Amino acid sequence: MTQNLVYLNGEYVPASEAKISIFDGAISLGMTVTESTRTFAHQPFRLRDHLERLYLSLKAARFDAGMMLDEMEQLTLEVWEKNRPHYPADTDAWIIHNITPGQWVPSSGQKPPESKPTVMIVTLPLDLSYWAEFYRTGCHAVTPFTRVQPAQSLDSRIKNRSRFLYTMAESEVKQFDPMAQSLILDTNGFLSENKGGNFFLVTKNCIKTPSTINCLNGISRQTIFQLANQLEIPIEECQLLPYDVTTADEAFFTSTPYCIMPATKFNGITVGNGEVGPITRNLISAWSQLVGIDIQEQAQQSQQSLS
Numbered sequence: 088m089t090q091n092l093v094y095l096n097g098e099y100v101p102a103s104e105a106k107i108s109i110f111d112g113a114i115s116l117g118m119t120v121t122e123s124t125r126t127f128a129h130q131p132f133r134l135r136d137h138l139e140r141l142y143l144s145l146k147a148a149r150f151d152a153g154m155m156l157d158e159m160e161q162l163t164l165e166v167w168e169k170n171r172p173h174y175p176a177d178t179d180a181w182i183i184h185n186i187t188p189g190q191w192v193p194s195s196g197q198k199p200p201e202s203k204p205t206v207m208i209v210t211l212p213l214d215l216s217y218w219a220e221f222y223r224t225g226c227h228a229v230t231p232f233t234r235v236q237p238a239q240s241l242d243s244r245i246k247n248r249s250r251f252l253y254t255m256a257e258s259e260v261k262q263f264d265p266m267a268q269s270l271i272l273d274t275n276g277f278l279s280e281n282k283g284g285n286f287f288l289v290t291k292n293c294i295k296t297p298s299t300i301n302c303l304n305g306i307s308r309q310t311i312f313q314l315a316n317q318l319e320i321p322i323e324e325c326q327l328l329p330y331d332v333t334t335a336d337e338a339f340f341t342s343t344p345y346c347i348m349p350a351t352k353f354n355g356i357t358v359g360n361g362e363v364g365p366i367t368r369n370l371i372s373a374w375s376q377l378v379g380i381d382i383q384e385q386a387q388q389s390q391q392s393l394s
């Protein structure tokens with residue numbers, strides 16, 4: 088595959104030549120607002136929703152991207168169209184936005200007046216092989232020691248690149264089971280989210296998920312609400328405890344790349360009967376119909392093309 092072209096502050100550059108300053112706010116402040124969108128059959132999925140969330144994150148973080156949302160949308164489609172010819176028909180893409188406040192001099196703690204935001208738009212091939220097996224067998228959800236920060240410190244709805252706590256949480260659970268997926272609690276012990284996904288469980292045919300008081304308002308999460316309504320499955324936001332997962336009939340995570348990742352084990356205990364449940368399977372089928380791609384099949388093909 089020819090090297091991806093990256094959009095960086097008004098220019099297109101090959102990914103290997105895309106560089107930012109060591110004084111950029113991404114580095115000196117750890118301040119990057121981000122989005123990750125995916126394509127299905129090369130069509131960006133819910134791009135407008137991702138960009139609307141990006142602009143809400145920027146507003147809450149008190150810096151801007153230096154352009155209006157419509158312009159960002161056009162630009163994003165342009166970046167994808169430039170790179171798309173290099174993607175084989177069966178390979179979808181990530182479209183990633185990283186926005187920082189630009190230059191920020193650490194010695195003075197000031198933003199120089201001439202500083203402009205740093206805007207990066209990158210596309211990458213979407214390798215789904217890691218998740219292929221989980222559609223069949225489900226994953227093992229494990230609660231780490233690390234907790235998500237309370238909204239009073241950093242609101243989880245701001246999608247940002249500070250991945251320190253999420254990476255700690257993942258490495259803790261992976262020491263316990265190398266294939267485990269973190270199910271992080273908040274500081275009150277309620278379920279929140281995964282390092283890159285939202286969490287749902289099914290009890291007595293009702294889908295339940297934490298409210299966005301302690302987790303990102305995932306675009307995939309929003310798609311689950313849409314599909315649940317379409318399938319007439321009751322769905323509600325509520326406070327959930329580890330007990331609720333242990334006693335649930337089904338459980339799953341959602342995120343942009345894999346859409347739905349079933350969980351059939353929680354902290355070593357079987358969830359339901361230990362198999363991917365009927366409601367989870369219905370949601371995977373409904374999502375596949377929505378995007379015109381068999382999600383599970385695509386991940387399995389991704390796995391086969393590597394083996």
Ligand SMILES: Cc1ncc(COP(=O)(O)O)c(C=O)c1O
Nearest residue numbers: 283284285303305306307342343
């Ligand atoms: C912390 C966190 N929670 C949830 C999600 C899921 O969001 P989405 O469905 O928009 O991918 C992400 C996605 O990266 C995330 O980083």
